[in-house]
Amino acid sequence: MRAAxxxxxxxxxxxxxxxxxxxxxxxxxxxxxxxxxTEAGVLYYFGNKENLLISVIDHHDSITRQGMAVKLGLPPDKVDDGIANVFPVGLRDLTIANVQVNKTRSEFVRLYSVLQAEALAPEHPAYEYFLDRERRVLDEYAKAAERDGVDDPKSMAVEVLGAMDGLQLRWLHNLDGVDFVREWMRIIDRLIPET
Structure with a gap:
């Protein structure tokens, strides 16, 4: 197998x-x-368990962003710094694409949810990573919300992220019983109506 x-x-x-x-x-x-x-073989690529963890999140975040870019008709190789940071995409469209991609990646959403909860403890190795990630996502969401013309883009970013995190948990508990995309459309229609 090639190294990559x-x-x-x-x-x-x-x-x-x-x-x-x-x-x-x-x-x-x-x-x-x-x-x-061997364990040494794993460590050869990542150095330690913490680096492996951060690499897992970064790798799968990148896959998610690329999938979202495809859904939005954007070039997937130019979105590593955040889609709304590079392209003029609104929060409504950004989150719809995110939910559509996440629906196909339940294992990653589960991983993210588990780690996000674990990393609430300051001694967790990903604690600072998740704090930084939250800031980056909220900044990107606020920029996207501004394009949607909402009154308070920063507050809308927090509200939308909270709603998405909550719905994801409901969906992960009942993958077959919760229509993740349909339920998100109901939420986002209330928060940012289609113009």
């Missing part, structure tokens, strides 16, 4: 294990065994 392919395979395996057991429950040994390599 092995690295991506390790990231996918680690994502599955952390989504299932959380950061504290998943081990480098389990990742290595699932990959058919």
């Amino acid at each position: 392919d092995r690295r991506n395979s390790i990231l996918d395996t680690a994502m599955s294990l952390v989504a299932k057991y959380g950061y504290w429950g998943a081990t480098i040994r389990e990742v290595a065994e699932a990959e058919g390599i």
Whole structure:
């Protein structure tokens, strides 16, 4: 296996294990065994468990952004700094694309939700990462909300992110019983009506 392919395979395996057991429950040994390599082989690519965790989140965030760009008809290779930071996309369209992509990536959404909750503890290795990520997302959402012409873009960014996080949890608890996209459309229609 080529080095880049092995690295991506390790990231996918680690994502599955952390989504299932959380950061504290998943081990480098389990990742290595699932990959058919040694623990040293995993550490060769990432150095330590914390770097592996951050790489998993970054890798899958990138995949999500690229999928969103495709949904929005934008070039997927130019969105690493945030779609609304690069293209004139409103928050309504941005979140609809996000939900459409997340619906196809429930395992990553589960991983993110587990880690986000775990990282509320300041001693968690991803605590600072999630604080920074939250700031970046809220800044991007506020910029997008401004394009939608809402009265208070920063408050709308917080409200939309909170609504999305809450709906995602309901959906993850009942993947077949909650129509994630339909329910999001109902929420976003109330928050930012289509013009």
